[in-house]
Amino acid sequence: MVKTVTGEESHLTAFETQLSQSGVPVQVGLAVGKLNADLDRGYVFGLIPTPPNDHGQPACALLEGGPDKRKPSKGKPPKDSAPSLEIDIGWVAEHARQVSKMLLGSIHVVGIYVWAGESSFKASSVELWQTAKAVSAASPFHKECNPIERILIHISYSPRRWSCRNCILSSSSFASTSFHPCDFKTGKILSGLQAFRCVYNFEMRIPLSYKDASNQNTCKDAIHKGITRHAAVLKDAQALVDGNLIYDGQTCSSDGMHEVELLLPFMNGRLTDACSGSEIAGLLVFSGSVYASTYLNPKESIAQAISDIKADIITSLRSRLDIVSDEAEQMMPVDSSDSSRIDDDSSHAKSVHPLLSFDLRKPFSFSFPRRVLLPWLDGIFICDYLQPFEEFKDTKERCKELMSMDVVSDIEFLEPETTATASVAKSFWDVVLDCSRSVTNQSKGDKKVRLTEESNSTMSKFLHWNIVTAGIFLLLSVTVGVWMLFLSNDHKSQTI
Structure with missing residues (x-):
C-alpha cells in the first residue's frame, strides 16, 4: 500500500498559483504519475483539470445545503451543513479514459485531485470515493495490485495546504475506512527519471x-x-x-x-x-x-x-x-x-x-492510427494517435482539450513508427489453391528433373554397353586372328 507520495515541485507550485489566480471555487481533475506497490511510494508528475462537458458545464460544482437530510435530535438545534461537491463522475471517468491513451509506459492516471475548502471536502467523502473508483475502472493499470488503490489529493484554500489520501477501491463499503492518510511532499523527481x-x-x-x-x-x-x-x-x-x-x-x-x-x-x-x-x-x-x-x-x-x-x-x-x-x-x-x-450488385447499398x-x-x-510523440513536462513525452486522414493540428486540439496544454504552433512532433x-x-x-499450384509446379519441376536424370542415366548406360561391346569384339578379333595364324603355320610344317 502506498504510504508516501512525492509530487513534482516545479509543476505543482505553478499549478497552485494558477488555481488561486483563477478564482474558481472548486475544481476536480486527474493526477498523473506512477504508483509503486513494491516501494510503497507514489509519484505525481502533473495534475490535469477535467474540461467542461459537452454542455459547457464544469465537472465539479458546489451543492448548497449539503447532502445531510437527517432529522435533528430532540433538544439539539440543527447544524448548518457545509456545501458539498457535486461531481459529474461519468465525465471525469471519460476524461481519464482518454488521457490514459496518451500516456506512455509506466505513466498512468494514478488518481484524482480536488480544489475545495476543508469543510466541503469533508462533506463529500462518498462522492470523491465513487469518483476515484470510476476513474480507476476507466483507466486501469496493466498490472494491478490487490487491493486496487488510487490516490486522492486535496488542495485546500481555506486553510491553504496540500494533503493526500490513499483510496482502497476493492471494498464495497463507502465508509471512511476506505481512505488512508499518506505523507505528501514535493521534490525534483522528473529530472531523475x-x-x-x-x-x-x-x-x-x-x-x-x-x-x-x-x-x-x-x-x-x-x-x-x-x-x-x-x-x-x-x-x-x-x-x-x-x-x-x-x-x-x-x-x-x-x-x-x-x-x-x-x-x-x-x-x-x-x-x-x-x-x-x-x-x-x-x-x-x-x-x-x-x-x-x-x-x-x-x-x-x-x-x-x-x-x-x-x-x-x-x-x-x-x-x-x-x-x-x-x-x-x-x-x-x-x-x-x-x-x-x-450487396456487390447494388450500387446504392x-x-x-x-x-x-x-x-x-x-x-x-x-x-x-500511427503513434506520434510530443513533449509534455521536463523531457517527459506523451503520445497521440493520428488517423490517415488527420493532421498535426488535430493532435494539438486534443492536447489542448484533454491535457490542458498550451501547444505552441512550432512544437516538434516525433513520428517514430510506420x-x-x-x-x-x-x-x-x-x-489452398495456391498451395496446390505450388505443389503441382514443384512436382512438375521434380518430374522434369527426374526425366532429365533418367535420360542421362540411359545415355550413360548406352555408352557403357557400346564400350563393352567394342572391347569384346576387339578381343574376339584378336583371338580369331591369333588362332588363324597358328593354323597357317601348322599347315606349312606338315607340307615340308
Missing part, C-alpha cells in the same frame, strides 16, 4: 473461421484475440538493453535514452490456436511497428522497465483498435439490420466497415 524506448516490428497472422461468423463475431473480435495471444508470446520475450542481455534485479545508473530490443521465443510466433482446415474461412494479417517507451525511477530495476515496455506495446495496439472501432461505429448506417450485408463485418468474399485492407495495417489477403480456398 531514466528513459527506455523500443521500436517493435510485428506481424500477426490470425485465422478467421466460419464458426466465428456464425456466432456473429467480427474482425474486431479476431484482432482483439490475436493481440491477447501476442501478449502471451511477448511476455516470454528476452530483452537486450543497449545491446546487453539483462538479468533479474539489475539496475541502471547511466543517463540518456536506453535502447531496448525484444527477442521473441523461438517458433512462438506461429499460430497457437489455428482452426482445423474445414473451419478456416480466411486469414487476417495484422502488421506494422510500435514505438514503446517508459520512464524508470532510479530505485527500480531494469526488469520493471522491460515489463512496462511490453505492456505499452499491447496497450498501444488495443488503443488503436478502440479508435478504429469507434470510427467504424460512427460510420454505421441507421438501419443496421438491412445494412449488415454487403451501404457497406459496413470491414472491421465490424465478417464478409470474406473479397480481400480488404484498412490502416490503423503505419500499421490489417488486411484479409486471401480466403481459405485461395490459400
Whole structure:
C-alpha cells in the first residue's frame, strides 16, 4: 500500500498559483504519475483539470445545503451543513479514459485531485470515493495490485495546504475506512527519471473461421484475440538493453535514452490456436511497428522497465483498435439490420466497415492510427494517435482539450513508427489453391528433373554397353586372328 507520495515541485507550485489566480471555487481533475506497490511510494508528475462537458458545464460544482437530510435530535438545534461537491463522475471517468491513451509506459492516471475548502471536502467523502473508483475502472493499470488503490489529493484554500489520501477501491463499503492518510511532499523527481524506448516490428497472422461468423463475431473480435495471444508470446520475450542481455534485479545508473530490443521465443510466433482446415474461412494479417517507451525511477530495476515496455506495446495496439472501432461505429448506417450485408450488385447499398463485418468474399485492407510523440513536462513525452486522414493540428486540439496544454504552433512532433495495417489477403480456398499450384509446379519441376536424370542415366548406360561391346569384339578379333595364324603355320610344317 502506498504510504508516501512525492509530487513534482516545479509543476505543482505553478499549478497552485494558477488555481488561486483563477478564482474558481472548486475544481476536480486527474493526477498523473506512477504508483509503486513494491516501494510503497507514489509519484505525481502533473495534475490535469477535467474540461467542461459537452454542455459547457464544469465537472465539479458546489451543492448548497449539503447532502445531510437527517432529522435533528430532540433538544439539539440543527447544524448548518457545509456545501458539498457535486461531481459529474461519468465525465471525469471519460476524461481519464482518454488521457490514459496518451500516456506512455509506466505513466498512468494514478488518481484524482480536488480544489475545495476543508469543510466541503469533508462533506463529500462518498462522492470523491465513487469518483476515484470510476476513474480507476476507466483507466486501469496493466498490472494491478490487490487491493486496487488510487490516490486522492486535496488542495485546500481555506486553510491553504496540500494533503493526500490513499483510496482502497476493492471494498464495497463507502465508509471512511476506505481512505488512508499518506505523507505528501514535493521534490525534483522528473529530472531523475531514466528513459527506455523500443521500436517493435510485428506481424500477426490470425485465422478467421466460419464458426466465428456464425456466432456473429467480427474482425474486431479476431484482432482483439490475436493481440491477447501476442501478449502471451511477448511476455516470454528476452530483452537486450543497449545491446546487453539483462538479468533479474539489475539496475541502471547511466543517463540518456536506453535502447531496448525484444527477442521473441523461438517458433512462438506461429499460430497457437489455428482452426482445423474445414473451419478456416480466411486469414487476417495484422502488421506494422510500435514505438514503446517508459520512464524508470532510479530505485527500480531494469526488469520493471522491460515489463512496462511490453505492456505499452499491447496497450498501444488495443488503443488503436478502440479508435478504429469507434470510427467504424460512427460510420454505421441507421438501419443496421438491412445494412449488415454487403450487396456487390447494388450500387446504392451501404457497406459496413470491414472491421465490424465478417464478409470474406473479397480481400480488404484498412490502416490503423500511427503513434506520434510530443513533449509534455521536463523531457517527459506523451503520445497521440493520428488517423490517415488527420493532421498535426488535430493532435494539438486534443492536447489542448484533454491535457490542458498550451501547444505552441512550432512544437516538434516525433513520428517514430510506420503505419500499421490489417488486411484479409486471401480466403481459405485461395490459400489452398495456391498451395496446390505450388505443389503441382514443384512436382512438375521434380518430374522434369527426374526425366532429365533418367535420360542421362540411359545415355550413360548406352555408352557403357557400346564400350563393352567394342572391347569384346576387339578381343574376339584378336583371338580369331591369333588362332588363324597358328593354323597357317601348322599347315606349312606338315607340307615340308
